Amino acid sequence: MAGLCEWIRIPSIGVDPAHHADVRRSADWLADALREDGWPEVAVWGDGPALPAVFACWPASDPDAPTVLVYGHHDVQPVDPVQRWEHPPFEPVISGDEIRGRGASDDKGQVAMHLLAVKAHLAATGQNAPSVTLKLFVEGEEESGSPHLRKLLEDHEAELGCDLVVFTDTALHDRDTPTVNTGQRGVLGAEITFEGGAGDVHSGRAGGAIPNPATALAKLVAALHDDDNRIRLEGFYDDVLEPSTKEREDYAALPFDERKWLQHNGGGAQATHGETGYSTLERIWVRPTAEVNGISSGYTGPGLKTIIPATATAKISFRLVPDQHPEKVAQQLSRFVAEHTPPGITARVALRGEGVPPYAISPDDPANAAVKQALELAFDQPVRFARAGGSGPAAVLQQRLGVPLVYLGATLPDDRVHAPNERVVVPLLLKGAEAAAHLWRMLAQAEIAKRLSR
Amino acid sequence: MAGLCEWIRIPSIGVDPAHHADVRRSADWLADALREDGWPEVAVWGDGPALPAVFACWPASDPDAPTVLVYGHHDVQPVDPVQRWEHPPFEPVISGDEIRGRGASDDKGQVAMHLLAVKAHLAATGQNAPSVTLKLFVEGEEESGSPHLRKLLEDHEAELGCDLVVFTDTALHDRDTPTVNTGQRGVLGAEITFEGGAGDVHSGRAGGAIPNPATALAKLVAALHDDDNRIRLEGFYDDVLEPSTKEREDYAALPFDERKWLQHNGGGAQATHGETGYSTLERIWVRPTAEVNGISSGYTGPGLKTIIPATATAKISFRLVPDQHPEKVAQQLSRFVAEHTPPGITARVALRGEGVPPYAISPDDPANAAVKQALELAFDQPVRFARAGGSGPAAVLQQRLGVPLVYLGATLPDDRVHAPNERVVVPLLLKGAEAAAHLWRMLAQAEIAKRLSR
Numbered sequence A, B: 001m002a003g004l005c006e007w008i009r010i011p012s013i014g015v016d017p018a019h020h021a022d023v024r025r026s027a028d029w030l031a032d033a034l035r036e037d038g039w040p041e042v043a044v045w046g047d048g049p050a051l052p053a054v055f056a057c058w059p060a061s062d063p064d065a066p067t068v069l070v071y072g073h074h075d076v077q078p079v080d081p082v083q084r085w086e087h088p089p090f091e092p093v094i095s096g097d098e099i100r101g102r103g104a105s106d107d108k109g110q111v112a113m114h115l116l117a118v119k120a121h122l123a124a125t126g127q128n129a130p131s132v133t134l135k136l137f138v139e140g141e142e143e144s145g146s147p148h149l150r151k152l153l154e155d156h157e158a159e160l161g162c163d164l165v166v167f168t169d170t171a172l173h174d175r176d177t178p179t180v181n182t183g184q185r186g187v188l189g190a191e192i193t194f195e196g197g198a199g200d201v202h203s204g205r206a207g208g209a210i211p212n213p214a215t216a217l218a219k220l221v222a223a224l225h226d227d228d229n230r231i232r233l234e235g236f237y238d239d240v241l242e243p244s245t246k247e248r249e250d251y252a253a254l255p256f257d258e259r260k261w262l263q264h265n266g267g268g269a270q271a272t273h274g275e276t277g278y279s280t281l282e283r284i285w286v287r288p289t290a291e292v293n294g295i296s297s298g299y300t301g302p303g304l305k306t307i308i309p310a311t312a313t314a315k316i317s318f319r320l321v322p323d324q325h326p327e328k329v330a331q332q333l334s335r336f337v338a339e340h341t342p343p344g345i346t347a348r349v350a351l352r353g354e355g356v357p358p359y360a361i362s363p364d365d366p367a368n369a370a371v372k373q374a375l376e377l378a379f380d381q382p383v384r385f386a387r388a389g390g391s392g393p394a395a396v397l398q399q400r401l402g403v404p405l406v407y408l409g410a411t412l413p414d415d416r417v418h419a420p421n422e423r424v425v426v427p428l429l430l431k432g433a434e435a436a437a438h439l440w441r442m443l444a445q446a447e448i449a450k451r452l453s454r
Helices: A002-008 A017-037 A108-125 A149-155 A213-222 A245-253 A258-265 A280-285 A326-339 A366-379 A394-401 A426-443 A446-452 B002-008 B017-037 B108-125 B149-155 B213-222 B245-253 B258-265 B280-285 B326-339 B366-379 B394-401 B426-444 B446-453
Strands: A041-045 A053-058 A067-073 A093-095 A098-100 A133-139 A164-167 A179-184 A186-195 A289-298 A311-320 A346-356 A384-388 A405-407 A423-425 B041-045 B053-058 B067-073 B093-095 B098-100 B133-139 B164-167 B179-184 B186-195 B289-298 B311-320 B346-356 B384-388 B405-407 B423-425
Touching (some): A149 A394, A164 A394, A213 A289, A213 B289, A280 A384, A426 A446, B017 B108, B149 B394, B186 B326, B213 B289, B245 B280, B280 B384, B366 B426, B426 B446
Parallel strands (some): A067 A133, B179 B384
Antiparallel strands (some): A053 A133, A186 A311, A289 A311, B093 B098
């Protein structure tokens, strides 16, 4: 994992243009690491509009073996509030059995896990090529909502052809409960700006007599949820698949310590809170959300400044579940904003990309069963199915490549991803690598291979 | 007015600790200017907790003449958004008949006006001392809500004793309609902080299942006003004096071009908006308000960051009218915040000082009549009575010094004070100086003097 620490030192914050050069350095670093590991075909895709992605291919010894494409990403989240980090985010430290730093878990750690898996697989099989043809595709825009992923998949259709996608940006339920993830929520991000006048106004000279964009935006945000915390965009729930009784029972059966969950995932939140009639796991796995990610207006410096702000802006992101469509939600949002824009205020809605569709795969899918079995071999205990509340381009990959997509990851929900002091638990990464190594071997078995290439 | 430009160059932003040294430089600059003008007694009061204030006294030739204390302030508002300024805010430019720069109007310009008035007065009377004993008191914390004014007035009771206060931080109705201001609104500023967890949280991992401080704060802000734009703090209107029919008629009779008013005071606002049943002038002069001055939460940088913010903060200020009490409104606000703090959120309310009480004086007051007459002499046209929507420590001065307080100013409501591109109209300052010079002479006349010292 020494290589991982080196990789973490590259601050590949894709959402911040000031760090785009670092995203390129991060891609080059990975490409070099793959060549050193002996991958015969390695390329950095960085010519198009997309931030650099890394592609690698290692053909199987058996030409009839199926092809497996491993997906991950090497861009990372911003680090603010940086003062809350216990150490500089891009100077990784090893503490106990953890590696700490931005990207340690999301997603550099899990990509490193798969590099390790290939070495383990070759060592275990004693061959100089994997049992399945392995392809690695590591993009640089996942934290930005993968705005150019569709184009990349089109431009490189030939290279990316495969029988199965293994999606590696995913977590286990907890340290003692290995699980196979069967789906992720989608996401749609938007920035809503209310503009009143051309400039700030003295709140004594005009206060009480003109619209206040901050107050108007607050009213819009307040109107986003009803008293049951259901989202009030018209038609928002039309395409939402209700969880089945079986699903609800499975989730209810998983170990869940709300106090501990609050500590870890709530960052110390003092209580759970959400849609009436659903458990916490249901709220984060199978129910859609509307969360304010940031809001700013007027004077926020020290002391008091008695103005009516000229503008107010809110960053809002929606988590979506099958079968919601980002583009439909975007239209619903535009209507909602128009309905909640008072006279004297001009509204702008800027979407962050086209959004990420939600994705789910049946636990009964043969590839999913293989992943479960591989994890059970590695963890030497029963493995169960779960879901993830986060988002990733699983649906885009599955749709464009036209093959099943399964999840294989070994991080934890309390790895503080997207937050200060992100970490990854190394022993879990090693087990995850072992599971992946088993998976390649199993996928090469005639029966599954046949099913896959059907 | 060359001196004024020099004074404006000193960025005496009192609300910003980084500029406290500049506030001191500003006080020293004024003290030196007064000494150069021949004021026999000049002092900078800067030892206590208050930012430096300047005091000066010039005794009348006639020991029985009344004593008049002129009040102003030399601290200025912050300048952001600085990119909206057409020139650097502290590099004053003379454009046509205007001087532009932060503080040109509020309040360095009007203090300079009174310095000029004394020179004019001495020139006109041909004496080497004013007809009334003149005292000048220019504080450095007005834009911060004068937090230490009461203490200053106590510590310097002896020096500040007078028969009348002339309050110079006030404006005319418009360029063609000279008016005497008869009152100002009070103000109470508060910063409300909602805290959820110890840190930001991944909106995928926990979104929909924990409280969002930004959403909760938005709901509180949205609840501040009802559908008639009346403020929903319990008891808020109990002490509000309804304007008399006479007042409402006077205000309705003043020239008022809403379109122009919007352009100037609305900073380009597209519509008026406010409490049902009141005109725009009534809304800004005799009705209380609650305005959001700033709000901030979560990620506000470039791109998207899918977090649930740990905290959210809103700066809110209330404009108050006779006979509201800031301390009572502070209590009403604390109750309101407590009632609107959801489970899982911790609220903090930080008041900005103890607030500024509202003040009003009768148009029939003899001193007020003298001001009106002085302005009529200077402007050579009828002068009417009006009110101001802004705030100042008039009530504190009047109460502590136990004498009447009148307003004499010659700036304009469209001077863009507290906003980018603040300016002052020089010919009006000159007329204002002439009016003040008349006022000193008139106040020395036995009859008014007697009434004053009653």
